[in-house]
Structures are given as structure tokens and as C-alpha cells.
Amino acid sequence: MTQQTEQAQTSQAGTDASARAAYSASVETLLRRARDAHQRGLLDEAETGYRAVLDVDAGNADALHWSGVLHFQHGRMEQAEALIRRSIDIVPTPLALANHASALLELGRRDEAMQRLEYALELNPSHVRVRFMHAEMLAEAGRHDSALAIYDGLLPDAPAVAELWSRRAAAQLAIGDAAAALESSERAWRLEPTHRAALVVHADAARALRQYDLALTSYARALHLEPSNIDVLVARGVTLADAGHFEQALATFNEAIAASPDHIGALHNSAVTLERISRFTDAVARSDRVLAIDEKHAGALANRGNALLHLGQKAAAVENFERAVQLAPASLETLTNYARALHLHKQFAKAIETCDQVLSIDAEYGPAWLAKGLVHQHEHRSDEALASFDRALAIRADDLAASFQRGNALRTLRRHAEAIEAFDRVIAQDPDSIPAHFSKAFVYLALGDYTRGWPEYEWRWKESQVGDSRRQFPQPLWLGKESLEGKTILLHAEQGLGDSIQFVRYLEHVKALGATIVLEAPKPLRRLFERMPYVDAYVLRGEPLPPFDYHCPLLSLALAFRTDETSIPANVPYLTVDAQKLDHWRNRLGTAQRTRVGIVWSGNPQHLDDHNRTVPLASWLPILDDRIEWFSLQKVVRDEDQADLKASGIRHFGDELEDFDDTAALVHEMDYVISVDTSVAHLAGAVGRPLWILLPHLPDWRWLLEGETSAWYPSARLFRQPKPGDWQSVFDRLSKDVAALA
Template sequence: MPQQIAPARQAPWPVMAPAPETTEALTARALALHRAGELAAAEPLYRSVLARHPAHFPALHLLGLLRAMAGDPAGAVPLLRRAIAVDPRQGFVHSNLGNALVELGHAEEGLAAFDQALALDPSLPEARVGRGNALHALGRHAESLAAHDSARAMGADMPELHNNRGNALRALKRPEEALAACDEAIARHPTYAAAHANRATALADLQRDVEALASVGIALMLRLEDPGALVTQGIILRGLNRPAEALESFDRALALSPQLADAHASRTAALCDLGRYDDALASADAALALSDSAANHRNRAAALARLDRHAEAEAADRAALRTDPASGEAWNGRGIALIELGRFEEALDCFGRAADLHPGNRSIPYNRGNALRGLGRHREAIAAFREASSIDSGFADAHWNEALSQLALGELEAGFAGYEWRWRRKGCPPHRHATSPLWRGEEMDGRVLLLHAEQGLGDTIQMARYLPMVAARGARVVLEVQRPLIPLLGGLNRFAELIATDDPVPRHDAQCPLMSLPLALGTTLASIPAPVSFPALDPARVAAWDCSLPRGRLRLGIACSGNPNHLGDRHRSIPLERFAPLLGAGVDGYLFQTELRTADEPFLAATPAITDLRPRLTDFTETAAALQAMDMIVCVDTSLAHLAGALGRPVHLLLPPLPDWRWMLDRPDTPWYPGMRLHRRAREEDWEQVIAHVAAVVTAEAQLAA
């Protein structure tokens, strides 16, 4: 808070008519200039007095106060200490020393100075306000509020009191009261820039971001290029989903104050929003170099998590907790990292600690639900997701994950209803045709219905089975799919006109995303339609593949990895060398990959038992024809699994402990593809054990084929 000049009743020097050029005259002239705000003119006069009388109490005190008012608390502290050494009985000097110490970041020393001031003069409201400020800096927010309220009870009504009281209320998660306190400060001092900035933070806490941006704009008009207000402005711009502008605001703050740790920390979050994760990590490291705070370790953990460096993120959150064991954010963040590391029980412990510290935080039960899903405890997971959505009914991710657990449990009607929340999830690709009416399964009577792909190639192949049912509702169907699938699905023109996702969209009366068809058509476990056949598949091409491959041995198709950019790819993809046990006597392996990981190339080159089909798999119809020539396919969960399953081929699908919803739980088969067999890796297993089991099946088939 601002320093105060001693009231006239407490002046420790006699009031007298100044004699020219006397010490008293110089002090009086300096004080008049000081009170008029002409600090540059007052300072040399105070120093002239001290040159004559180094122990002159008024000059020591007032020059110390002037340096503090000029933004130089480091220069103020030694002067105020010298004044106290001359006369330790003046409470207001101890109070001003406390203010300077708090501004320097020495809150404990500042608190001691305020306590001494109040011991000398219990009626000094400025010391009570300053004491509240020191307690706030120490994180003792309830005590800070009590100190400010005690000053109010004594009749104190200065703007600084209300502003600082608002800071304490905000820290205590009472934003409505914090906003009222800031308004009280502004009512007493309309051009109080700090109060306008703090008002903006309270409005942001209340998610009134547009008003908050206007409020911080006033603060910046009153105090041009104030680094703290620029940081506040950036935080609000992030809340308005304007990360590029937020980053610009943080960068302006750092240009003015390069050592401002909060600006580096907030910059980290904006860079994460922009997908610049390496830059975000560098910014987090810069913040941490300036302040070894729990918040800065937490920010570093968040950046590491975005880089999929989860072990390091978990270590960073542990560092945050060493600094502040009561950081609910760090407990929550550490739990998220532990989920990614597959350490679900430890994650549950972290979320329990976080919930104790921050009850009512929606993300904590949500994350607990994800840990329970990882443990296969889907009923408990659903309860946790519902707890999260009860806190925030619009929490799309909680509704979505509840739906995934319901689908995994085979509760398809409820699950597909909840699956519609996907469109409201942050980061979900936009619904390209949302402006057209949504089809919900009603009769179409010859009207045009646009069905459109929205997810992966495998999802499109899986949902193509609904085309005959949609056509039976009287719709003239236009099917918009990924261009690579056009040749494969081209033979379905008796049900739909095919267009690619980058083609012009014809006029239509309604639209439906492909993944919404199970809901629109009332799908249950008992009513899943059979996979659609692919009339475009040329029998001559199938025969050519069959003739081109050696006979007499079991033909085994292998797909070991999928799209590396898939969110769960590290859980599903398997190094090719792990498939070696499948290549026993009487088995010829055929690699069904259009792309192969660099790390897999040496094994492929050194293994003549696997034939690389990549040069020949020029499109999906070619791949489909090659699959028809296989006796068996062993693959991970990729689009190839859907294609082979839809073709009715004998597929052995390798699944991680937490598989995609469509493969459900525990069962060795799937109603989506009757010819498919599922091989699930338990949490305590590795892939070698699962593949060894499949190898026994392959060997038995090879012996029968021989």
C-alpha cells in the first residue's frame, strides 16, 4: 500500500516559522514539495539536511518515504532503518518500513515491522492495513482479511484498504465480495489503477471476461504500460480464447520487466494454447529460474505433459508439492501424469488429496473417473463423471467419458446418446454441417440426407453398414467420406451418392454425422446391423492376389502399428519384432502397412519370413483384395482391422488394457465383426504374453493347413 507521511499530530519536530537556509527551513521546503508530488525537487533538499545532520530524524524518515513513493523500496529501507535507530518510538515509521519490506518481497520482516508499529500505536490504521498486505503476501489470506477488517472497524476508509481487502477475498475464493471491495476502492479513488486491475481479476474469476477486459483496459489507460496490468490483460484474453493477443500482452509486460516471473508463467499457458509446446517449456523454465514456486513447477509440468513427457511432468509436480504440499493443482496434475504412466492406483491417491484441498473442483472427480476407467472399474468411473457434471452441467468431457464407459459396458442406447457431447468438447474438430437440420431417424419421403464422415477411416468403414437402413427410411442419401475410401465404397451407389470431404456439398434437407447413426437408428447390442459388403471389390483382382502368393503355407497378414498421431497410439501400436513368434514353421507373414515406423525397418529387412506388401498396397481396394488372399490376419486396432472385419476375414485383434469403446469389456468376440477374435492385454501383462497365445492359435491353423 502507499506510504504515509506522518500526520501533523504526530510530527516529531516543532512547527515554527522557517528561518532562511536553516535545517528546519530546508526540511519544510522539502516537505512542501514532497506533498505537492514534486519528488525530484524535494529529494536534494532532504539530502542537504542529511549532509549537515546525518541523524536528522525527519529528513531520514521523509527521504525514505520519498524513495518508496518513487518506486525504490530498496533505497527506502536503509533510510527508514536509520530513522528508527534515531527514534524507535514512532509507530508510523515502522509502518512505512513494513510497506517497503513487503514491496521488496520480505513479507516476514514486513510483518514484524507492522507488529512493532501497532505495539507502539495500536490506533494506527495504516499499520493494520499494511499488516494485512504482508499476511496476504505470505499466503495467510484469512488472517489478511481479518487485519483489514480490524482497520475498517476502527473507521479506516482509505482506497488502499478496500483494494487490499479485495485481494484477500479473491484469494479466499470469494470473488463476488472481492469485486464489491474493488468497487469500494474505486468509489473513493476513481483513478486508482491497481483497483481497476484487481477488479478485472475478480470479474475474470466470475467468468465475466468481457467486463474484465474493459476494466483492465481502464487500468492501462491510467497507468500506461504497467507490467502487472498487462499480465492481467493477457490472462483475461486467454479466457476469451484469444491466445495470440494474450501472448502479445505477456511479451509487452516482459519487455518492460524481464524479471517478472508471473509474466513468464502466464506466457507458458498462452504458448500451450497455441500448440507451441517447446517454447512453452522454455518459458516455464524462465519463470522457474526467477521464482522456485509451486505454481511455476506446476506450469512446467503442464508444458511437459503437452509434450508427452509424462514421467518428467510427474517429477515436476512432485517438486511443486515439495514446495507447497497444499497445492491442490499439483496433486491433480501429478494424478493426470500418473494416469498417462499407467499408475492408476497412485493417481487415485493424488485425486483424493486434491479433492480434500479443493472440494467442488469439477476436474478432480473427472480425473478420478479416468483413473477408474484405466483400472476397468467403469461403474465407479461413471459415478465419478456424474459427480463432475453435477458440479458443472455443461462439462462436455465428463458427459463424453461417461458415454465411453457406458458403451464399453454394452449400454449402447445411453452410450450413444451421451456420445453426442463430443461436439461440445474443447479441441473437437468443428461440425462441418451443423447449420443444416440434424436427422434423428425420421422418415425422409424422398428428401435428401447428407451423411458425413467425421473421424478416422476405420470409423467410416464401421458405420457404412447403416446405409441400407437409412435408405429404407426413404432418404436420397449423399455420403461424404474421406477421398481414399471412394474407390472401396463406390459400389454402394445403390444406397448413396458418394462425394469426398473436399468436394462441393449438394443441397440437402438434413444431415447426420456417421457416428450419430447408431443413435438415430436406435442401435442396441441385439440390433447391430451386419457389415456392408463392398461390391466395388473386383473378383479378378482378388484372384490375381491369390495366384501371386505362394501356396502350401499359412498366409498371415500382419499390421503392427497405426497412425502415430492418434491420441492413444502409444498404447495400441507394437514393435514389429514382437510378432516374430507368429512366424513359425509353415507360416508366411505379409506386412499390411502403408507406412512403417523407422525403428521397425531393420527387423523387416532381416526377416525373410515377412513379405513387405507396401509397394503393392496402392489403395483400399487393393488392400481389400490382398486381405481376401490371407488365411488369417493379426493386427492392432487400426483401420485395417475394420476393413478385414467387414470383409469377414479371420482377424485376431490385439487390444491394450483400456481398449476403444467398440470392443467393450472382457468378451473374446465383438458383435460389430462376427469373424473377429479379440486378444486383450491385461495390465500386468506385456505384449509378448499376448502374442505367445495368438502364436499357439496360428501354429495350430498352420498344422491344419499343412
């Protein structure tokens, strides 16, 4: 090679290098300008710039990366993912890998996104953005402990980043550390007062800690920042419900529904609230709206089941719970409520099986032990019921429902002192516990301790079923202290018809105090009661009342007269039979050829203790001696007894018994009346007919716990179960005595 040739080559190389340098400078300038436009939000200009770079340098990793980011910002995810992936293939960087992961997440390719983040961490384990995204993905996957560890590791590098504190709080709340979550979320919103997510987590944590006022304050602040956020509005409603402000909660849910009619959370929680405030029909309708949107919403089916139970539609309730547990087989609450529905539908074995299913999942789930105990109690397995209630209390010592039911089990076992102690423990935690006070009254009265029993019995007015009959008057309640001389007193019926029949005996004693008596009672008792010589005016409930000075419910007269076992008014008969009615029924029955016995085997199916008091007619059939003429004294016959009644030969009059005046005349024509604990038993005792009463092992308080006689009804003889549920022994004894009557 000649010297001249070498000089020419050297000159060309220098020219090429200069060209490359100029080219590179040109590309860098174009890229810098595009990046500057991008950072200033001039996205169209930036896109043009990146395209210009790639036109001259198709493999420029930075241009590919940032062009992909720009496509991401425009929502063009497929293009974004492809461009950023090409940039990584050329030059992998943690930032590009993080942005690629973001695009993959938007495309639903979560596994690939996680792989990209893990690759980025291999390149730079301390990259803040990558670590933060990694933690977010772990949290979304339910790996909150791992996410929390990353957030904790990031805090020394970013102690003033509100988003980090907020995410940390969310992870803490997810693992059940509400107190720590409350602290972290507070740090977040103090750093950034308008950080809505931090305020929501703060409210959620406060709600978990039952700090409802604080939670409501934070939800309100979050809603001020974003008034249209329906999820936050619903969370506020849930908090109001948790705090017992059900009407406000319902109003909040309805506000959310007005803004978003198909919002499942608002609809479902409003349905739950409607059920809790006893608007059961509305709860069913609102649950139906949820199911119209999502027919597989287990919560709506379960809530529908709860409401239907309260409406008495037990079979339909069970069906709804069955569908709910198929959809949510691991939901302990739904399974437990299903067990309760089975219990009320008298599917006891299946109810126990369902409780055991819950306990196989979580042996420390107290509500299942409570539900199981209630089934055992219904089956007269009180020892097992007591053991179940004790397990519930071992799990949660302040479980008032378990404490109360423990008292009931002890009462059934006739461990009365222990029952009183159990009820007192409930009252110590909740001094206004209506069931505990009411049940204490039953124990005292059943033991004949009227001194303590009558005052406690006044708690009945706060009890839901009895309290419905409470009257509110401006005139004062009379309980025996004020003089009634020259005064008018309104005596009003309450509870069942039998209660009124039993306590109307006190009218004679009220009259003896110089009072004018206005008696208010239901229509079936009108003609029977208004014949009493002590009644100056009789008023049907709902009719206008005449002027009066005092009022007193009939059953409170026992307290007013300080009745004890030695002073029970027992001047029987205190009710009389109408002569015309008596003639009618004598003609209707004809001349007696055999001993006449009237029977009553069932009472009011709505009575809370009906399952213990009522005896199916089939159980009576073996004692129906043909040498006796048998009569049904009840007006209504349940469907399950109809066939047995038709086959029995028992004379039944049904609707011919217009009211208790008819029943009293029919009862008067009986040689004996045999009855379970019903209003007809009280009627027979009040008119002085020979009366045999069949009583469960734990009878109503008025029959006491021992003995064959009753101080309330001298003509009565009591046949008691020797043990819970044992009607067979009662009928064995009854059979012998019936044969003697023949």
C-alpha cells in the same frame, strides 16, 4: 573592585542580555516567517528565510530541520538528508527523525531509516507519524503481522483517517485475511470516496474472495479517478479472466498495452489469456514480447511452455519449462506444469521426480498429486494413480479434475460401478461436465449396456476433439422418431475413419425406411462408400449439399435404431471391393506362394488413446515367421519404425495406397489381417476378411471387456492384454497362433 567598577559591569551585563534577547527574538521572527511561507507553499521565500536564520545562527536545529524538509520537497535528497541529520545531532526530535527516515528511504538507505524510526520510538513511543511510518516499513519488508498490529494500535487515536484503514486493509490482504481486508478498505473509501488506493485494495480483496462483480466495480471506480493507471487496468483484466470473461480480459490487456507497450504485467497476462482461449500461436508470440524485455521472466517462459505443449512441440515446451524452473525453483505451479510437459514428452521417471520435488516443498499441493496420478495412469500403475487422486481430493474435496481422473483410474481397474459413482459425483457438482458424461457413456457401452450408453454418448458433441466435427443445420436431427418415407436424410461422417466404416452399416436400415440417402464423408472413403447400393448421393465435406429433410451423424444411428447387443447389424461384408482395384493389386502382388498376412501396428498419433493402442514395429519382429509372406497395410510409417520396417522383409506400399479403396483391395488379397485397433481393422472386418485385433487391457468401448469375438465383426478374433501395458503376453499367444497359420 570599586563601587564604580561594579556598577559599570552590571550595566554591561544588562546590555548583553538585552542584546541576546533582541537577537533571539530576531531569529525566532525570521524562523516564524520562513515557516509561515513554507506552510503557505511559498517555497522560495521559505528557503530564503531559513538561509537567513542559519546565516546568523548556524546551529539552529529547527531551521536545519525545515530547510532539509524543503530540500526534500524539491527532490534534493542528499542536501535534505545532510541538513536534517545536522538538526538531529543538535536536538533529536521524533518528527525530525521521521523526516530523516523519509530522506534516507528515498536514497535507498533502508536500514538507516529503520534505525531512525526506532530511535524516534524510544523518544516517544506514541508518536503517530513515527508509528505509521514504522508500520509502512514493516509491511514493505513483508512483516505484515507486525505492521497490522501497529495499525490496529493507531486506530483508537485516528479512527477517521482513511489512509490508516487503507493500509490496514493492505496488511490484512497480505496475510490472507481477504474478508477483513474487504471490510477495512470499505471503511477507508467510505471515509474518503476518492481514496484510490483503498478502492484498489477493496477490489483486490473482492477478487481474492471470488466476488468478481464487486471487484470489477471497485477497479472501475479507481480507474475513474486515475484513468492512466495501467496497473489497475491490468488487475481489472486479471479479474475478468478469473471470472471466465476471457475475451473481455484480453481486450482490457490490449488496452493497457496500447497505452504502455512495454508493460510486463499487461503483456504477460494477455499471453496467459491467449493460451487459455486456445490461441496458442498468439500466446507464444506475446510471451516472446515479454521475454524480449525481460529474458528471465519465469512466468513468460512457463506460459510459452504451456502453449507449445498444445501446439504439439513437446521438446520445445520442456526446454522452456526447464529455463522457467531454473529461474523460479520454488514456484509450485511452474514445477507442476513442467512435470506435465515431461509426462507428455514421455519422460515419466523425471515427471514423477518433479512432482515429488513439488510435494517435498508442500505436501498439500493438490495439483502435484493430480499430475503425479496422471503419470502413474499413463504407466498403467492405476492403483498408484488412484492413491494420488485420492490425496488430491483429501486436500480439496471439490477438485473436479481429481474426481474425474479418479473415475478414469477406477475404470482402468475395471471397478465399473465405482467409476460410475465417481463420474456422477463430478456431474453432481457440474451437471454440464462433458468429460464425466462422455466417460460414463464409455463405461456403459464397454459393459454392453447400450440402453444407457447411447444417450450418454450424445454428449460427445460437446467434447472438444469430437465436437469439432459437429454439423449445424436448420433441418432437424433425426433420431428414429419421425417417418422417413419419401424423405431425404443427410447422413454425415464424424470422428475417425474407422468410426465411419463401422457405422456406415446402418445405411441399409435407413434405406429400408423409405429414405433417400445423401452421404457426406471424407475423401479417403469416397470411392469405397459411393459403391454402396443404399447411397443415392455422395458429397465430400465442404461441397454444396443437395436439399434434405433430416440429418443424422453416422454414430447416432445406433441410438436412432435403439441398438442393443442382440440387434447389432452384422450383415458382413457390407463394403465391397472394386474389381479393377482388385485386378491391379493381384498383379502387383503376384501369385501367392505362402500364407499372406497383412499387419497394422500403429494408428492415428493424434488419437487420445494412441499410446495404449499403438505397438512399435520392433515388438512384432519376433513373430514374423519366414514361412509367411508379410505385408504392411498402413500407408504412413512413423520415423521410429522406419529402420525396423526396412530390416524386416515386410512388403510395404506406402503412397501406392491412394485411398481406402486401394487398401480394401489389398486387404482382400490377405489370408489374414492382424491389426491394432485402427481404421484398417474396421475395413478388414467390413469386407469380411479373417481378422485378428490386438487390444489393450481397457479397449475402446466397441470391443467390450471380455471375449474373443465381436458382434460387430463376425470374422474378427480379439487378442486382449491380460493386464495394462502387457503386450508381451499378447505376442506370446500370437506367436503360437501365427506358427499354426504357417
